[in-house]
Amino acid sequence: MTNKTIAPQTTEQAPAVEPRTITYPLKTGGSLTSTCPPWCTYDHTDDVARGIDPDNLFHQGDKIAAEYSVDGVEMSILEARIAQWPFDPDDGTPHIELVPEGRTAVGVYCRNRIELDDEIRRVRAHLGALIELGGQLGEAQAADHARNHRGDLTPWLSLSRIDLQSLPIAYLLRAFGVTVVETEDIGCKAVSALYGDPGAMELRIKPDMSQYMREDRARHHLLDWYEAQIGGDRV
Structure with missing residues (x-):
């Protein structure tokens, strides 16, 4: 597992009804046509408008999170979603982004189900301790x-x-x-x-x-x- 800072989207996500095939202009010239996986709800409007490098093409699903409000400020913890950098030369397979504290946007990458299960056990242990604290x-x-x-x-x-x-x-x-x-x-x-x-x-x-x-x-x-x-x- 590695840590990586995820830059926030500049536009809101729109749910995808079916896989989308999108043509992106490349910053080095030419274009790239790619089909989003079925789970991808990322809004690629900015990518199409500004152009991309293939390594920066990014797929992302809807997030799940424990959300709450503190003095009118919306907060979230344990954010998680499926994501993929399909043209990443090191690892282009789907993975889970787990962001323990939403404001930091710093996440743990779970590259497979075993790594995700390790994090789930950690969260369950914390919830057990929280119940005892109650x-x-x-x-x-x-x-x-x-x-x-x-x-x-x-x-x-x-x-x-x-x-x-x-x-x-x-x-x-x-x-x-x-x-x-x-x-x-x-x-x-x-x-x-x-x-x-x-x-x-x-x-x-x-x-x-x-x-x-x-x-x-x-x-x-x-x-x-x-x-x-x-x-x-x-x-």
Whole structure:
């Protein structure tokens, strides 16, 4: 793999419906007729208008990227697209341009599927670490809430809808004073039900319910209580 700076296009890309055969004037005189591969959506208008050297003929597909906005500025990371310099004397085969941070336009060239898979594993490992970091964030915010409301008899009143959606369910059950009871007698035609008022609530669940389902149903019931008792525009 090698690093190379990709110059930005001066014109917008236009999707190609079918392979295009284009005749380019050559800067050294004469012309070159070449057919774009089916995946190429690069706008060659400037190439035709200005002329090219054969080594600079470039094919490029649509990009994929994780895009987001920061203070109204559009940003992107992990940009990737298929590309080809068909007359490159060193390597004219299709490859993947992977640009980790969009603003730099500096990319890693993955010359084959094995090299691309290596980068995919790297990204998956990062996403796994990011998920773990999210768990740490939830625990840290729960600890912060507990510290700031130590001795508060109604700690649930300071919890927002987002808190109920994101904080660890074990902490939410403590904050609401919920006792979990495994029983076949739910008291209604459901797999779980929440009874009572905060500070003395009882969550009834079926004994054979999985841990994932228990946490999901508990969060669901607490959110239902929130919408019924507080709700409104508060988030």
